[in-house]
Amino acid sequence: MEKFDYSTLSLKSLRTLKLIYEQGSLTAAAIELGQNQPAVSYTLEQMREALHDPLFVRSGRGVAPTSRCHQIMPEIENLIRGMSELLQPEEFEPANADLDVTLSCNQYELQVIVPELVQRISRLAPNIRMTFIQSHLSGHQQLQRGQCDLLLSPVVHDYEALYQRTLFQDRYVCLMSAEHPLARRQISLEDYVQARHLEVRYEGGWKPLYLNTPDLQGVNLNVGLRLPSVSSFIPTIANTGLIMTLPERLARLIGGPMQIKEPPFSCRFELNLYWNKITHHSKAHQWIREQIINTCTGLDTTE
Amino acid sequence: MEKFDYSTLSLKSLRTLKLIYEQGSLTAAAIELGQNQPAVSYTLEQMREALHDPLFVRSGRGVAPTSRCHQIMPEIENLIRGMSELLQPEEFEPANADLDVTLSCNQYELQVIVPELVQRISRLAPNIRMTFIQSHLSGHQQLQRGQCDLLLSPVVHDYEALYQRTLFQDRYVCLMSAEHPLARRQISLEDYVQARHLEVRYEGGWKPLYLNTPDLQGVNLNVGLRLPSVSSFIPTIANTGLIMTLPERLARLIGGPMQIKEPPFSCRFELNLYWNKITHHSKAHQWIREQIINTCTGLDTTE
DNA sequence: ACCTGTTATGGAAAAATTTGATTACAGTAC
DNA sequence: GTACTGTAATCAAATTTTTCCATAACAGGT
Numbered sequence: 001m002e003k004f005d006y007s008t009l010s011l012k013s014l015r016t017l018k019l020i021y022e023q024g025s026l027t028a029a030a031i032e033l034g035q036n037q038p039a040v041s042y043t044l045e046q047m048r049e050a051l052h053d054p055l056f057v058r059s060g061r062g063v064a065p066t067s068r069c070h071q072i073m074p075e076i077e078n079l080i081r082g083m084s085e086l087l088q089p090e091e092f093e094p095a096n097a098d099l100d101v102t103l104s105c106n107q108y109e110l111q112v113i114v115p116e117l118v119q120r121i122s123r124l125a126p127n128i129r130m131t132f133i134q135s136h137l138s139g140h141q142q143l144q145r146g147q148c149d150l151l152l153s154p155v156v157h158d159y160e161a162l163y164q165r166t167l168f169q170d171r172y173v174c175l176m177s178a179e180h181p182l183a184r185r186q187i188s189l190e191d192y193v194q195a196r197h198l199e200v201r202y203e204g205g206w207k208p209l210y211l212n213t214p215d216l217q218g219v220n221l222n223v224g225l226r227l228p229s230v231s232s233f234i235p236t237i238a239n240t241g242l243i244m245t246l247p248e249r250l251a252r253l254i255g256g257p258m259q260i261k262e263p264p265f266s267c268r269f270e271l272n273l274y275w276n277k278i279t280h281h282s283k284a285h286q287w288i289r290e291q292i293i294n295t296c297t298g299l300d301t302t303e
Numbered sequence: 304m305e306k307f308d309y310s311t312l313s314l315k316s317l318r319t320l321k322l323i324y325e326q327g328s329l330t331a332a333a334i335e336l337g338q339n340q341p342a343v344s345y346t347l348e349q350m351r352e353a354l355h356d357p358l359f360v361r362s363g364r365g366v367a368p369t370s371r372c373h374q375i376m377p378e379i380e381n382l383i384r385g386m387s388e389l390l391q392p393e394e395f396e397p398a399n400a401d402l403d404v405t406l407s408c409n410q411y412e413l414q415v416i417v418p419e420l421v422q423r424i425s426r427l428a429p430n431i432r433m434t435f436i437q438s439h440l441s442g443h444q445q446l447q448r449g450q451c452d453l454l455l456s457p458v459v460h461d462y463e464a465l466y467q468r469t470l471f472q473d474r475y476v477c478l479m480s481a482e483h484p485l486a487r488r489q490i491s492l493e494d495y496v497q498a499r500h501l502e503v504r505y506e507g508g509w510k511p512l513y514l515n516t517p518d519l520q521g522v523n524l525n526v527g528l529r530l531p532s533v534s535s536f537i538p539t540i541a542n543t544g545l546i547m548t549l550p551e552r553l554a555r556l557i558g559g560p561m562q563i564k565e566p567p568f569s570c571r572f573e574l575n576l577y578w579n580k581i582t583h584h585s586k587a588h589q590w591i592r593e594q595i596i597n598t599c600t601g602l603d604t605t606e
Numbered sequence: 607a608c609c610t611g612t613t614a615t616g617g618a619a620a621a622a623t624t625t626g627a628t629t630a631c632a633g634t635a636c
Numbered sequence: 637g638t639a640c641t642g643t644a645a646t647c648a649a650a651t652t653t654t655t656c657c658a659t660a661a662c663a664g665g666t
Contacts, residue, residue: 086375278368
């Protein structure tokens with residue numbers, strides 16, 4: 001029983017029509033399709049009802065297309081082509097790919113990974129438009145909600161159905177002017193606590209990971225200066241007695257002539273790439289994820 | 304058991320995908336389609352296999368399209384549009400119609416009907432290209448074989464699966480110079496037989512119908528002049544003692560100042576329009592046939 | 607951790623397609 | 637004209653696909 005007539009119009013039935021048209025014979029079309037003649041006849045009957053036209057009439061040994069059939073055959077061929085393309089596995093050529101990608105991360109990743117990444121992608125796939133948003137504390141939620149396609153974050157979540165891949169490890173180090181008294185000796189915990197710190201507190205509530213390290217629990221650091229972003233601190237710290245605790249890669253990237261020293265504790269973390277099931281199967285996104293991984297591998301080796 | 308995977312891709316399945324996309328929910332799509340949710344789920348499952356992508360993933364209350372799904376949705380909409388158009392009854396607008404029509408007939412129809420017809424059609428449907436071929440004796444065969452789409456002929460065939468429509472009747476009359484002795488009195492069979500005739504014998508073996516009339520059986524007409532076509536006889540006959548037997552409409556059309564007289568026999572015939580099942584359902588051809596009928600009706604009333 | 611609304615799954619029922627056998631046609635050869 | 641040949645249409649039965657109902661599994665939101 002049928003409601004209306006969404007019609008038995010399908011790739012299969014259209015292919016059948018086309019074959020009958022080309023072969024001028026139901027029998028021949030049937031063989032080509034690996035069916036028998038009554039099956040083709042049945043399909044044709046369906047089409048006749050759907051299109052309100054006999055489409056083919058008996059003529060000599062076989063059938064001849066009607067006027068209407070001639071008229072619609074080009075369109076039928078278009079439809080077959082279009083449907084076949086749908087079935088084709090998604091083909092992805094970076095050079096021609098035209099799409100939008102949104103990546104969420106925080107300052108660290110923005111400084112350490114993104115510049116290289118943007119360069120790489122805009123070289124290989126100039127028509128991919130990338131948008132970067134800040135994760136703050138809710139990166140996984142953004143990903144969950146489809147507010148972004150990718151997340152770069154050291155924060156680990158397992159309970160959610162997200163895909164992930166670890167890109168690299170990093171650890172916190174201390175950065176200070178080469179003139180600083182602590183620059184010449186190993187820093188003890190006591191040294192560290194008593195030193196005047198520059199602390200970066202991003203907006204959005206993000207708290208640097210090293211503050212959670214067990215050795216610093218219950219300790220109140222002597223914060224001499226608090227800045228809202230890492231990028232502005234270099235000239236500030238260079239000639240003061242402040243010391244700074246930050247990830248090593250970032251320290252190397254922006255530390256300039258300053259001294260990198262081992263802190264009196266060990267705080268390591270892994271940077272992860274997260275994505276969700278929406279983009280998991282997409283060839284385009286697979287390629288983009290690869291580029292991110294490659295970019296990070298590149299960072300490692302040129303280190 | 305399936306050979307390959309011509310896939311369950313169909314108008315129905317594509318519409319289902321589109322509805323899920325629009326509604327963000329299988330349940331809602333199901334209601335819209337007048338089905339229940341598992342049916343939609345089943346269709347989606349088929350599509351997932353065919354397209355090798357989940358297409359939709361669970362998300363909140365409902366589903367969210369995957370990247371690939373977004374990517375292909377425009378094409379899916381195109382396909383739905385295309386298929387729906389196929390199902391649309393053939394729309395025919397004379398002004399825009401662009402097609403070829405071949406009509407077979409003989410000299411009589413070419414002179415009596417075609418000029419008016421061509422004028423009419425080229426006015427209403429300037430992009431219909433018309434081709435006229437000569438029937439000679441094989442008009443019905445030409446139609447049968449698809450060498451023409453239409454046939455104008457007084458010859459009757461019933462045994463074949465052709466469609467027909469009678470356009471009008473005509474009868475044979477005599478045409479002669481007004482100076483001719485027979486122009487002033489009723490023509491007896493004896494007069495007729497003894498008169499000098501102009502006979503038109505077209506190439507292709509066509510024999511004028513009046514020669515088959517019972518009254519003339521076994522009679523050898525006194526043929527003083529035989530011409531291959533009717534168009535060239537007017538100046539020739541005008542000043543001679545020849546008489547001509549031809550259909551009345553033709554006589555009126557080209558007889559000029561000459562005299563039309565009743566022949567000593569009655570020979571009537573019907574002119575029929577024939578077509579075949581190839582064009583029978585075509586809206587375009589239906590319109591063209593109508594134009595032919597109207598043209599002939601017009602001939603009648605302005606007579 | 608418990609509701610709530612939604613999708614996925616399993617087995618039965620219904621509908622569709624396909625099959626094999628046969629009949630009806632159309633054209634051709636005789 | 638009549639029989640012959642190759643093909644399409646038709647019929648009932650077998651098979652496959654689709655739909656349905658009931659229910660389980662999920663994902664969020666409270």
